[in-house]
Amino acid sequence: MKYPAVYSTAAVLLFLFLWEAACRYYQVQDFILPVPSRILTVAITRAALLAPHAGVTALEVIIGILISLAVAVPLAVIMFAHPSVEKALAPFLVASQAVPVFAIAPLLVVWLGYGMASKVLMAAIIIFFPITVNLLQGFKNCDPEYRVLFQLMGADFRQSLRLLLWPWALPHFFAGLKVGVAVATIGAVIGEWVGAQQGLGYLMIQFNARLQTDLVFAAILWLSAMGMTLWFIVGWLEKKIVRWKFER
Amino acid sequence: MLRIVNLTKHFDDLIILEKFNLTVPSDGFTVLIGPSGCGKSTLFDLLTGVVPKDSGEIVWEQRRMNHLGRNAAYMQQKDLLLPWFSLLENALLPARISKTDMVKSEIKARKLFRRLGLAGFENYHPAKISGGMRQRCALVRTLMFDYELVLLDEPLSALDAITRRSLQALLLMLQSDFRKTILMITHDIEEALLLADELIVLTPAPMRIRKRFALTSPKPRRMNDPFLVELKERMLELLQEDAGLIIR
Numbered sequence A: 001m002k003y004p005a006v007y008s009t010a011a012v013l014l015f016l017f018l019w020e021a022a023c024r025y026y027q028v029q030d031f032i033l034p035v036p037s038r039i040l041t042v043a044i045t046r047a048a049l050l051a052p053h054a055g056v057t058a059l060e061v062i063i064g065i066l067i068s069l070a071v072a073v074p075l076a077v078i079m080f081a082h083p084s085v086e087k088a089l090a091p092f093l094v095a096s097q098a099v100p101v102f103a104i105a106p107l108l109v110v111w112l113g114y115g116m117a118s119k120v121l122m123a124a125i126i127i128f129f130p131i132t133v134n135l136l137q138g139f140k141n142c143d144p145e146y147r148v149l150f151q152l153m154g155a156d157f158r159q160s161l162r163l164l165l166w167p168w169a170l171p172h173f174f175a176g177l178k179v180g181v182a183v184a185t186i187g188a189v190i191g192e193w194v195g196a197q198q199g200l201g202y203l204m205i206q207f208n209a210r211l212q213t214d215l216v217f218a219a220i221l222w223l224s225a226m227g228m229t230l231w232f233i234v235g236w237l238e239k240k241i242v243r244w245k246f247e248r
Numbered sequence B: 001m002l003r004i005v006n007l008t009k010h011f012d013d014l015i016i017l018e019k020f021n022l023t024v025p026s027d028g029f030t031v032l033i034g035p036s037g038c039g040k041s042t043l044f045d046l047l048t049g050v051v052p053k054d055s056g057e058i059v060w061e062q063r064r065m066n067h068l069g070r071n072a073a074y075m076q077q078k079d080l081l082l083p084w085f086s087l088l089e090n091a092l093l094p095a096r097i098s099k100t101d102m103v104k105s106e107i108k109a110r111k112l113f114r115r116l117g118l119a120g121f122e123n124y125h126p127a128k129i130s131g132g133m134r135q136r137c138a139l140v141r142t143l144m145f146d147y148e149l150v151l152l153d154e155p156l157s158a159l160d161a162i163t164r165r166s167l168q169a170l171l172l173m174l175q176s177d178f179r180k181t182i183l184m185i186t187h188d189i190e191e192a193l194l195l196a197d198e199l200i201v202l203t204p205a206p207m208r209i210r211k212r213f214a215l216t217s218p219k220p221r222r223m224n225d226p227f228l229v230e231l232k233e234r235m236l237e238l239l240q241e242d243a244g245l246i247i248r
Helices: A004-025 A036-045 A047-081 A083-098 A101-112 A116-140 A144-152 A157-194 A200-209 A213-241 B040-048 B087-091 B093-098 B102-115 B131-144 B161-176 B189-195 B226-242
Strands: B002-011 B014-024 B029-033 B055-060 B063-065 B072-075 B149-153 B181-185 B198-202 B209-214
Touching (some): A047 A083, A047 A200, A047 A213, A101 A157, A144 A157, A157 A200, A157 A213, A157 B093, A200 A213, B002 B040, B072 B131, B087 B102, B093 B102, B093 B131, B161 B189
Parallel strands (some): B029 B198
Antiparallel strands (some): B002 B014, B002 B055, B055 B063, B198 B209
16 A cells, blocks of 8 residues: 555544534534534643643653553563563463453552552553563564574673564564553543543543533543554654664 | 584484584585485584584594584574674674674674675665675674684575575685685585585485595586586485485
């Protein structure tokens, strides 16, 4: 496909057009389902209200990503270097995903309070799994012939990690990170729903209670924009760092 | 001189090598040829220490050792260049890992690049060049090890006929100009006849020496040499017999 962006843009525009047309034709009230043009207008005109809260949510997500990276990368390396550690930690890793974040959100608020910490941790928990699992898989996918080559060159584990395993696993790492950042906002917003005084999740609860559905959608639009921006930043970084993957 | 004495390797009930003996003279070009699965590559794995031997001796320059380790450079069928490094960086990997003087190593690598017709491509990445050039770069990396003994496991088998011929000339240069002792595995009888000082035909597993041929005619050789043509026929017969293709 030569111009994939054209197709995706056309699909989005068609969806929005059908939404707008259906709402206007059936005269759906704004508090039930506002038209896209109204949502866009509100998202822009009420930017002064939404932006500071979006900033708080964005900060929670970014700190969550950084914490996830700080834990997931060394953990994946340790699990790869010591398969016994992987076997020991596997049930915890799976459990961390099997338990719905909705279930632990109230507990985190109780433990860490109504401030930013509980939301950051929620985001971190969501991102942590795809990064760890993808990175570990990337290390494992390294062609054994290359590993033998490094063994014959007398490389120690650190040299193999730096020169072979890490670059080899980078495409997997970025695949995990893309998934992570795309869903990171979920963790932060759920945390804000449960108990917060700031953030887009907090605003959504407030607007929803007042039947200001257009503002709820505007907040969702801002959240979507945030998630997509993060996704594109990671994609851009991937193209810069994993250049060889795109050179073929 | 490399001496292999009573080398034995079993994989469970499968006997790959049983008291295998071989002598490879210094500065010589010895070629091993045998049916698929006879254990040629396992022999190299044992020599390099990738796989541990069950019993037997490996003697290099009158020193007994478990495996050749850092006494032999090993070049495989795949070029095994790292796509994230330039050709020069790939060639410098052995120096980087063994922490030798990088300035001197780079001067040496650049000389080898010129010698092997890769000058001007030092900063190219492997994805941007042909298979033949990649294999030449792998040869530079092999030479960067600076070991007297070079093990070649079908290094040219993945290349087209014309590229293969030009690289055969480079392999001869490896022997004549760099004074290397070469032990090569190939499936290509003509290649073996063009390059070898001694040609060893192997039996199916458990691998034994079926026949040795000394080739004293000067190099470079041509395949229209009547002696080589006759020898090729005899070797084909030997190999077909082992493969059960000749019914007597």
